[in-house]
Amino acid sequence: MPRISVTVDGIRYDEEVEPRLLLVHLLRDRLGKTGTPIGCDTSNCGACTVLLDGRSAKSCSVLAVQADGCDIVTIEGLSTGGTWHPMQRAFHEEHALQCGYCTPGMIMAAIDLLHDDPDPSEESVREGLEGNLCRCTGYCTIVRAVRRGAREMSQKQEGAATS
Amino acid sequence: MTEQLDAGVAARQIKESDVLSGAGDGREVGRARRRKEDARLVTGRTQWTDNIQLPGLLHVAFLRSPMAHARITRVDTSVARTQPGVVAVFSGQDFAAEQGSLPCAWPVTEDIVLPDHPPMAVTEVRYVGEAVACVVATDRYKAADALDAIEVDYEPLDAVTDMTAALEEGSPKVHEAGNKAFTWKFAQGDIDAAFRDAAVRIDRTYVQQRLIPSAMEPRAVVAQTDGDSFTLHSSTQIPHILRVMLALTTGIPEHKLRVVAPDVGGGFGSKLQVTAEEVLCLLITRRLGKPVKWTESRSEGNLTVHHGRDQLQRISVAADADGRIRGVKVDLLAGMGAYLMLVTPGVPLLGAFMYSGIYKMDAYDFTCTGVFTTKMPTDAYRGAGRPEATFAIERIVDELAAELGMDPIELRRRNWIQHAEFPYTTVCGLTYDSGNYEAATDRALALFGYDKLRAEQADRRERDDPVQLGIGVSTYTEMCGLAPSRVLGSLSYGAGGWEHAGVRVLPTGKVEVVTGTSPHGQGHETAWSQIVADALGVPFEDVAVIHGDTSSSHKGMDTYGSRSLVVGGVAVVQACEKVKEKARQVAAHLMEASPDDIEFTRGEFRVRGTGTSRTIQEIALATFAAHDLPDGFEPRLDAEATFDPDNFSFPHGTHLCAVEVDTETGATKIRSYVAVDDVGSVVNPLIVEGQVHGGIAQGIAQALFEEAVHDADGNLLTTTMADYLLPSAADLPDYTTDRTETPATTNPLGVKGVGEAGTIASTPAVVNAIVDALRPHGVHDVPMPCTPERVWRVLDQARTTAQSTDGGL
Numbered sequence: 001m002p003r004i005s006v007t008v009d010g011i012r013y014d015e016e017v018e019p020r021l022l023l024v025h026l027l028r029d030r031l032g033k034t035g036t037p038i039g040c041d042t043s044n045c046g047a048c049t050v051l052l053d054g055r056s057a058k059s060c061s062v063l064a065v066q067a068d069g070c071d072i073v074t075i076e077g078l079s080t081g082g083t084w085h086p087m088q089r090a091f092h093e094e095h096a097l098q099c100g101y102c103t104p105g106m107i108m109a110a111i112d113l114l115h116d117d118p119d120p121s122e123e124s125v126r127e128g129l130e131g132n133l134c135r136c137t138g139y140c141t142i143v144r145a146v147r148r149g150a151r152e153m154s155q156k157q158e159g160a161a162t163s
Numbered sequence: 164m165t166e167q168l169d170a171g172v173a174a175r176q177i178k179e180s181d182v183l184s185g186a187g188d189g190r191e192v193g194r195a196r197r198r199k200e201d202a203r204l205v206t207g208r209t210q211w212t213d214n215i216q217l218p219g220l221l222h223v224a225f226l227r228s229p230m231a232h233a234r235i236t237r238v239d240t241s242v243a244r245t246q247p248g249v250v251a252v253f254s255g256q257d258f259a260a261e262q263g264s265l266p267c268a269w270p271v272t273e274d275i276v277l278p279d280h281p282p283m284a285v286t287e288v289r290y291v292g293e294a295v296a297c298v299v300a301t302d303r304y305k306a307a308d309a310l311d312a313i314e315v316d317y318e319p320l321d322a323v324t325d326m327t328a329a330l331e332e333g334s335p336k337v338h339e340a341g342n343k344a345f346t347w348k349f350a351q352g353d354i355d356a357a358f359r360d361a362a363v364r365i366d367r368t369y370v371q372q373r374l375i376p377s378a379m380e381p382r383a384v385v386a387q388t389d390g391d392s393f394t395l396h397s398s399t400q401i402p403h404i405l406r407v408m409l410a411l412t413t414g415i416p417e418h419k420l421r422v423v424a425p426d427v428g429g430g431f432g433s434k435l436q437v438t439a440e441e442v443l444c445l446l447i448t449r450r451l452g453k454p455v456k457w458t459e460s461r462s463e464g465n466l467t468v469h470h471g472r473d474q475l476q477r478i479s480v481a482a483d484a485d486g487r488i489r490g491v492k493v494d495l496l497a498g499m500g501a502y503l504m505l506v507t508p509g510v511p512l513l514g515a516f517m518y519s520g521i522y523k524m525d526a527y528d529f530t531c532t533g534v535f536t537t538k539m540p541t542d543a544y545r546g547a548g549r550p551e552a553t554f555a556i557e558r559i560v561d562e563l564a565a566e567l568g569m570d571p572i573e574l575r576r577r578n579w580i581q582h583a584e585f586p587y588t589t590v591c592g593l594t595y596d597s598g599n600y601e602a603a604t605d606r607a608l609a610l611f612g613y614d615k616l617r618a619e620q621a622d623r624r625e626r627d628d629p630v631q632l633g634i635g636v637s638t639y640t641e642m643c644g645l646a647p648s649r650v651l652g653s654l655s656y657g658a659g660g661w662e663h664a665g666v667r668v669l670p671t672g673k674v675e676v677v678t679g680t681s682p683h684g685q686g687h688e689t690a691w692s693q694i695v696a697d698a699l700g701v702p703f704e705d706v707a708v709i710h711g712d713t714s715s716s717h718k719g720m721d722t723y724g725s726r727s728l729v730v731g732g733v734a735v736v737q738a739c740e741k742v743k744e745k746a747r748q749v750a751a752h753l754m755e756a757s758p759d760d761i762e763f764t765r766g767e768f769r770v771r772g773t774g775t776s777r778t779i780q781e782i783a784l785a786t787f788a789a790h791d792l793p794d795g796f797e798p799r800l801d802a803e804a805t806f807d808p809d810n811f812s813f814p815h816g817t818h819l820c821a822v823e824v825d826t827e828t829g830a831t832k833i834r835s836y837v838a839v840d841d842v843g844s845v846v847n848p849l850i851v852e853g854q855v856h857g858g859i860a861q862g863i864a865q866a867l868f869e870e871a872v873h874d875a876d877g878n879l880l881t882t883t884m885a886d887y888l889l890p891s892a893a894d895l896p897d898y899t900t901d902r903t904e905t906p907a908t909t910n911p912l913g914v915k916g917v918g919e920a921g922t923i924a925s926t927p928a929v930v931n932a933i934v935d936a937l938r939p940h941g942v943h944d945v946p947m948p949c950t951p952e953r954v955w956r957v958l959d960q961a962r963t964t965a966q967s968t969d970g971g972l
Contacts, residue, residue: 034207037211040883041462044884075205126891132891135857
């Protein structure tokens, strides 16, 4: 079996995996990273989205062997020193989740969206999150949360730049 | 948006001040509290059923029928048993003696056909996806691999997918007893008289397409046993009902069976079920003595999670020339699918009493025939019967307005129950306790900019603009708070509709609330904390809510039908009252006063007219110590309450939708959507807004996007999320929402329920808007979902008809 080395939420794992093993199953079933859920089998829902070398990827459509050598951040690795990421806070503040099943993927996709567009319009958020489905919220509060998270992230960066 | 600003009114926005102070009176109820549940959900520290790992856990995979209707002539599992990692392989025959029949708790008539429903098919399959065998293996990949090695021979039988065809003589039979499950009738007033001399009569047929509920979390089950008792974790809305039903189905004594609903990722009715997989996982763990897990894939779920809607509605309305509605007749075919599941036959009955909507009329006549087809069974889906009823009445009222040349709002005003007329007993026999349709409608019209949009519509029509504007109205009410047990009994439902709560004040003054409701996204932990904080005068943060586990929450009727707050929340209030009375006894004793002289304000018991007081926390500690309590007083500051409501609750509201329909492409764009809902008193406006938003989205999805499509052989064609179109953020508009508050008079909280309101209201609002846009083109209906292709075809047909009528061909 191929041997891979991945870093997940700051910890390095060396694992022997079947070539067909999906990254999401490696995370959930082997590494116990159950914060990343699975919502579909056709990569439509985006619930399993993680950051793979800094960019969002649907971990149900990546083989574990493809992630060899990669740095992976899941929803569980977003908080630092017990402090939530601004996007986690924004989702909480704007009531952008109900059952919360899509939330990890939604937050990871939103963070990636801001890479390309740090101050997205409502329309940009809606189009940018097209690959992430939510059945509970009707999306308005998610859109508000992403824009709020964007503002807080840019303020944080400005704060860091001026200090 | 521009129109709304021009109207000089702003929708209610939740402000930071709402969070900090709510109504400004120090009460928790009414505050837009951020949810307690979020902390684990935004950080990934969740407990979904599929997360569970146990030593020696085995994985189950099901082999499912590829045929809609067939006789099973042979199942050979011998090769599969030899595959790597395979522990066991079972066919239906292996379970035949012990699997029983999946329960139907709502046999709506005495002569209903209740077919045997084996969890795993033994001799015949009746829908694509029905389980015929299963593999138990050491991991989920190996279990799936071994399915390929099972051989099944089928002898095909004819499928029947269309309800009307199913009722015809000579149709293939789904069951020996025939394809008619039941006919249920209900009549009030003299319907013949209402229709005989009415000036206007309109007849319409509407199709409520089949929907796939699509909760984001796929179903999952983990079953385990210590050899004596059993524990079942399931992604379910109904741990309590499930425990009773599984005990009855499997023969495992109820006290030896614990059911747990851990974090549950949405339900919308789809997890209000006793599923084949839950029964089978229990049987497998009983057989093997080992823990097993089954998690469905999405495509498996689309096939085998019960579907929703699937009704053919023939509706007629009779009215006077001035628009006064005389009567409504409904003849309904309700698709059951292949079997009757937990509440399958009862779903259309939940709508039976709602076809009169908010309107007064003299007579009403309702007939519903339940029909078997070779498809996945239907059952509850958000609104369950009420969206269908509301759609039909709100659509046909718009048709009546068009026929009479009246504004649809004006026609509604002439017919609806006036605010001063409440409480009002409708033609269907329900007593609506409170409501204010005038206030909600006036508010919605102002926010929407109704007159200005009508002017723009007239202008576009005048210019023959290829993009036409349509305005859709939906003035809905619904029946929530399921349900008074006596009413359920009179409708042949197998259980009651009460709800249970326990409240215990711990020695340190912190409070634990045990609720029989089972939340899966609704925010009960937050809302119940607010209620208890007010009732006992303790900090919001000091309250914890326990739910979803029959070992810690022993009694409950669970969460569905917008019942949790209206029934379960009231039970919490009643339990708090009992606790407070106990505390009052202790307080009086400690302060050497009469209990009658003790006032309670915000957590403090004070001897009236003195400065002497004790906090509830002090009393909790004193009760725990039990050194100095009244004679005969049990040293406990806890209480339980079971609340059985006397009546349903009736939220209502006015939803207005403006669409732009491109008459050349058929594409529909929602330009603005305004919802003013009256859900009675509000515990947490943030949660209410969220429920309304999500509900609207699901209703819009039925109007525009979603449909479970089968081919003539009964194969589901929409098995994936690529084929079954759940709307994304890019497909939906922003909503303008606001509320009016007319408290319910039937419960101490004044609450009415909100979980289903948006879904019930929005579907007719959207379709009415589309039809309104196209009416000048001769269109009076577009079947759902109103996809661009369907809109275009309807338009094309209307143009062709117009040309042939004009002799233009």
